[in-house]
Amino acid sequence: MRVLIVEDKAPIREQLAADLKKNGFTVDVAADGAQGLYIATEYPIDIAVVDLGLPHVTGLEIIKNVRAKGLEYPIVTLTVRDRWETKVEVLEAGADDYLVKPIHSEELAARLRALLRRTQGWTQSELNCPPVRLNLTEQRVYVDENEITLTAYEYRVLEHLMMHAGQVISKTHLTDSLYEEDTDRDSNVIEVFIRRLRQKLDKDDTLKPIETLRGRGYRFTLDCQRTINSK
């Protein structure tokens, strides 16, 4: 999942970026409002973390602009102002969550994950598409109660596909959500990950969890239980 961090204070920004990477996110950073707004509207990001007290373009303006452009991805705001007045204002402007500084990276990561799965209609922290289960907090994958060992990148690809189960995800989109802006891209890498995932999840080739749509991308095909009650 690709996350944008807009924060003008360098130590906090770097700390958050490092911690989120550790938690399996692909991180873009912006040091001021203008840059943040550019990335937020021009890049295919999945979620944004925006500080409210930014110079020039405020966090609130970024949120309003992003929403005005019709972008629906979740936005988490960071602020020092622990007041409901601000909270209501920010949430009404279109933000989805609100964290008061100091930020604990673990909490932020958990909130981001929760928001991401929620926007895709998942209400639990475990993506359950029998027989495949993916636990977002533990970042573990099970097939029929057997844990499957995945590399970090393999996990990210699977998480992305399962999160958007039933939807076609293009190869570029997958690449974007895996790599930061300036890293070398090799589209073959995705094919390699998909092949490995198929082998690991579906040893005897009966499940066929990931479908390839030539020229369009990939789709996770298994039926999923997004809410607790729906069977």
Next chain:
Amino acid sequence: MMGSLRSRQLVSGFTIIVVGILILGILLSMNIYHRKTDAIIADLESTSYNLLGYIEFNVEPKGGTFTIGESNRDEASIFVSARQLAQSSKERFAYIWGVDEQKIVWSTSDSRNSEDFALFDFKEIAARPKTDSYTPEAKSMQSVPQANSDEGPAPYMVAAQTFSFNLNAESKTNKKSDYIFVVAASTKEVGREISDLIMVFAILFFVSVILILIAQLASSFWVVHPIREFEEEVRDIENGNKGLITNEYPDELVPIKNTINALIGHEKGQKQRYKDALDDLAHSLKTPLAAIQSHIGSDNFHDIPANHPGLAGIASEMEYMQEIISRQLRKAMVTTDNAIIMAQPIRPLLTRLAATMKKVHRDKEFEIRINVDEYSKCRLDNEDLMELFGNLLNNACKFCDKLVEISSYRDNDMLVIDIDDDGMGFPSENPSKLLKRGIREDSKTEGQGIGLAVSTEIISAVNGRIELLVSPYVGARVRLHLPV
């Protein structure tokens, strides 16, 4: 009495007009009286002149008598009747009083009986300086009551002159006898006319007093009305129904209006500046603190083991500092007591908060019912209101099962708001402990504590009240009494 503008205006106007009418009446009646008496005086004086011309003094037969000469008798009788001197003896008359005899020796009527005439203080007349020539001078005098009459003294206009005659020209005794010639007219009529006039004046006076009173009251209402209106508007501001004085007022009130508006603006500005300064301070402290915390959390200290006790100590102290800052900041925010706060309708605020709560607690399926009408207002700063209901609603949403309900009603001059949920409720033993938590500096923030503590601070700053009860849904009920 003089404390009110209206009474001042009433009393001053009333006094001026009443005194004016009184003076006017007195002057007018005096003038009329003088004119009347002057006419009588002139009449008496000329009468006495003419009458003297007709009268002759006869030494003979004895003692001296006064008669009207034969040649003049007809003329004199015409004159007497023309001057109405013989009609009613007590109204107009002329007689000669013999000082020696102590009786009337001659009169214009046939009677010589002193009871038929009014007698005067002859001693006083006799004591007047004597003049050689006759210069009649009429003066107002009181009649002297007579012994066998029950009439009191009556007012007369009297022209009187004392004459001395030698009773016996031949005798060398030179004995002189004094006689007083009196021409008098009753001024009772004039007095009655004047008193009638005064009566009319008195009636006029009372009628005009009543009319003036009515007019004054009406005009004072009219004059004082804008002041009343002004007062009402100021009271509205005081009660928080209005922010500024906006009505149009007469020129005299405009400076006060502007001054009050400036004061209100100043106070608001002051509060805003205070808040901003506090905010800036907290902001500037929190940011470096947050930066220090992320330094400690990062790998910058890789030569020091992560579980180094010193580092952990610093980190926990940091957290504590952050906490103090936010708590003190919140406290400072709410304890700014401002006399001029507009009453806010709480419904729009609650609907906004409800939408926010749905977003904050989106993992939960629950309903927020707002049974608060548009007329429910309370006098709290907008930010404080938001903070108050934000905290309480957040608690309710956090602990509810399926339902949060907000309802309000008026209780005298308080707005009572119940926030109910269907959760597990407050701990049964000593729930009021929850309200005190957070006010103590070292208390930890968890559960409902901090929200309730902040709410308590806000409420006590505006002299409201908070109660922890049991909701009809068996969960918690927070009851607020807020000033209207």
